[in-house]
Amino acid sequence: MQLLAIGINHHTAPLALRERVAFPLDRIKPALEMLRGVWPGTAGTAATPPGEPTAIASATAIVGAPAWVGGSAEAAILSTCNRTELYCATDDRGAREHAIQWLSQFHNISVDELAPHVYALPQSEAVRHAFRVASGLDSMVLGETQILGQLKDAVRTATEAGALGTYLNQLFQRTFAVAKEVRGQTEIGAHSVSMAAAAVRLAQRIFDNVSKQRVLFIGAGEMIELCATHFAAQNPRELVVANRTAERGTRLAERFNGRAIPLADLPSRLHEFDIVVSCTASTLPIIGLGAVERAIKARRHRPMFMVDLAVPRDIEPEVSDLEDVFLYTVDDLGAIVREGNAMRQAAVAQAEAIIETRVSNFMQWLDARSVVPVIRQLHGHADAMRLAELDRAQKMLARGDDPSAVLEALSVALTNKFMHGPTHALNRAAGERREQLVELLPDMFRPAGRYSGHH
Incomplete structure (x- = not known):
């Protein structure tokens, strides 16, 4: 059984192509079922279930479905905004070409357009890739x-589709364990690598618990939305949005179970808030030194944490001179982000070392699995010999032969049969082959446990 990871991501394909190759969450299970030929069809193809769109129907029409589409193969689909990947375990040596063909037909994209952006990673490369993806080492935002x-x-969706088996189950369970180990033993995710995350981290340095604070967002653009997302995850006591356009401010506030206030109310209400994050398109400051001085006085000098992400600035720079105000600009947060990126990069080498060790361990398990059919065959052959000799012994006993003689004959016959193959191979071998057998056979026939001669 061969492992394969195949797909496109933000390193290999532009957004326009990634969008076309993406699988909506509700389409992954049907796609896996089609991929593995779950629906009955004719001439080795999988039939299209009722109601499926034409593009999906065409994906099922691969004449003479390849071996990896059969029920013995395993598959899982990971689809995010940055990547679409197919993980499979299959005996089909043409799996890469078949996968590209299937993806192109499923999404109605020509193979010539898709193939240059596709990576196909076999065996240990597939394992390493899965470990790196889960650990955040292959993400657009490191960690x-x-x-x-x-x-x-x-993985849950693939399980529900009946598409996972021994190999991918083992791969993904180890993948999750590796991700946990990487995050537990390195600082890959311990440092802020975005403005919004850095703002939350700075607030946590000033206030023991953000959940006890009132947070005000000034503006309703993309950066404020991102900051609101990060702060809302800390469950603040109150979340308020002040914006020039009341409708847009209200819409953003409602997304986070907050409320909106008119921007004109800001001077009289600034003192209510412990944390203020501002990012507007104003060409002039909208929060002056005097307004903050009055707010601090009304707060009886309880500290205020202020973040000005606007360029030009929304908050007069002189505010940073006030004793009870902690003001950070976009440049301040940028420095923290750069430091965070550098710290995460330093953790990459440690994470990669952990991953390499775990890849080696998994490949050892995979190698061991490869001999399972041979072991089963040996057991079956030995059991057939045992049953034949047992039948002969039972017939001897039935006709009245001496039990001791029967047991002796049984043991001799079994020994001769078990020794025939190795002895014959050794007699026929020559040169290096004979040396290899001479070295291997003692290990193969070494007695185990209490039969080793030590009583």
């Missing part, structure tokens, strides 16, 4: 944790 949850969702 991010969202991908691990997305991978777990992909």
